Amino acid sequence: MGGFLATTDLPHGGEGTVSLARPTMRLQRSLRLVGSLSSGEVSTSGARRFDPSESVERGKTIVDLGNGSEVLHVPRFIPTELSWKWFDYLDRNIPWSRPTLRIFDRDSIQPRDSCYVADEGLPKISYSGHTPHAYSWNDYPPLRDILDVVHRALPGSSFNSLVLNRYGGGNDHVSWHSDEEVVYGPTPDIASVTFGCEREFLLKKKAPGASKGSCNEPARKRAKSDFVPEQHSFTLKHGSLLVMRGYTQRDWVHSVPKRAKAMSTRINLTFRCVLL
Ligand SMILES: O=C(O)CCC(=O)C(=O)O
Numbered sequence: 001m002g003g004f005l006a007t008t009d010l011p012h013g014g015e016g017t018v019s020l021a022r023p024t025m026r027l028q029r030s031l032r033l034v035g036s037l038s039s040g041e042v043s044t045s046g047a048r049r050f051d052p053s054e055s056v057e058r059g060k061t062i063v064d065l066g067n068g069s070e071v072l073h074v075p076r077f078i079p080t081e082l083s084w085k086w087f088d089y090l091d092r093n094i095p096w097s098r099p100t101l102r103i104f105d106r107d108s109i110q111p112r113d114s115c116y117v118a119d120e121g122l123p124k125i126s127y128s129g130h131t132p133h134a135y136s137w138n139d140y141p142p143l144r145d146i147l148d149v150v151h152r153a154l155p156g157s158s159f160n161s162l163v164l165n166r167y168g169g170g171n172d173h174v175s176w177h178s179d180e181e182v183v184y185g186p187t188p189d190i191a192s193v194t195f196g197c198e199r200e201f202l203l204k205k206k207a208p209g210a211s212k213g214s215c216n217e218p219a220r221k222r223a224k225s226d227f228v229p230e231q232h233s234f235t236l237k238h239g240s241l242l243v244m245r246g247y248t249q250r251d252w253v254h255s256v257p258k259r260a261k262a263m264s265t266r267i268n269l270t271f272r273c274v275l276l
Pocket residue numbers: 001002163165174179192201236254256268270
């Protein structure tokens with residue numbers, strides 16, 4: 001969410017990494033759904049029983065994107081069972097909505113559910129003509145536990161806001177965009193935690209001169225025609241962490257494209273720090 005630079009859907013639905021919720025995972029989940037979960041049950045106990053910094057040290061990959069941008073990826077960040085508990089809690093309790101967005105002078109319904117949670121007193125955020133209501137962390141205690149896990153994994157981090165997205169199936173997606181917003185500062189860390197169906201997450205280098213604030217139209221068109229953007233793909237699994245760092249928002253766009261084979265729900269949480 002944020003500055004939607006290019007909002008066309010990707011032309012390659014169906015190719016590339018297959019985004020399947022493995023049957024064993026689905027079975028595990030339906031077995032667990034027999035009992036109901038209150039926020040207390042999914043709260044602190046499980047989160048305190050594992051060491052997030054150890055998960056990062058054991059299984060991290062750092063991709064240097066060049067020019068001060070990098071991505072940290074930890075495929076097995078939160079233990080599977082705890083991730084399913086959080087998935088179930090969020091799926092049932094978050095006040096999800098699908099706002100109407102204004103993109104290139106046309107109204108369209110956002111192709112996924114979302115919600116926004118933030119500390120009190122922060123400046124509002126807006127994207128594509130939509131200013132989401134900021135819900136309070138206090139109303140969703142497990143979110144504080146997930147935030148705590150992320151903070152323990154990333155020493156020095158201090159996130160104060162959260163965009164949640166829920167993708168109901170393979171048609172739900174987020175188009176190419178960057179979260180390059182003044183409120184996040186020039187080099188924000190954006191930490192993304194995934195629960196449920198795995199999906200492909202793509203990063204693509206912005207065309208030269210495409211950064212916000214550029215008004216050199218002819219130069220941009222000329223440069224664009226020869227420009228073959230570098231691209232990276234990450235499969236974001238159940239319980240994984242991905243952090244975009246440095247100038248990633250200024251120099252790269254990212255997306256979660258449509259995938260016909262993504263049959264089940266994915267919930268993604270992106271933690272951010274709105275500067276005061
Ligand atoms: O769902 C994801 O992995 C990415 C979501 C995203 O890019 C956003 O909320 O800005």
